[in-house]
Amino acid sequence: MANTPSAKKAARKIxxxxxxxxxxxSRMRTFVRKVEEAIAAGNHAAAAEALKAAEPVIVRAAQNGIIHRxxxxxxxxxxxxxxRALAQA
Incomplete structure (x- = not known):
């Protein structure tokens, strides 16, 4: 357990x-899952829309250090x- 005031503050921040x-x-994983579900369902339009929504969320997660770039x-x-492969099929 933290003893010094600075260590206590660090623990709170962490x-x-x-x-x-x-x-x-969790938010990023939800967006990715929506894309994967649309792909599995074979719905290109829904998959493209979900990807359009998911891409900025994934990039933002990388910018915030949640995942590596x-x-x-x-x-x-x-x-x-x-x-794209779904569109070809």
């Missing part, structure tokens, strides 16, 4: 940041590829 980060990560780029790239 607890708050953890809550915020958990919320942002390369991970964000990889997620967006793979989802985009899947949605």
């Amino acid at each position: 607890e708050h940041r953890t809550t915020v980060n958990r919320s942002r990560r 390369n991970t964000a780029a990889r997620k967006v790239s793979r989802l985009t590829h899947s949605v």
Whole structure:
């Protein structure tokens, strides 16, 4: 347990940041899941709309340090590829 005032404040800050980060990560995962569900359903229009909404959320998560920027780029790239493949089918 923290003893000094600065350590106590740091513990409070960490607890708050953890809550915020958990919320942002959950929001990002929800948007990604919506895209994946639309792809699985074979609905190109819904998948494209969901991707359009998900991309800025994923990029913002990377900017806030929730995920690495390369991970964000990889997620967006793979989802985009899947949605385009759905249009071809």
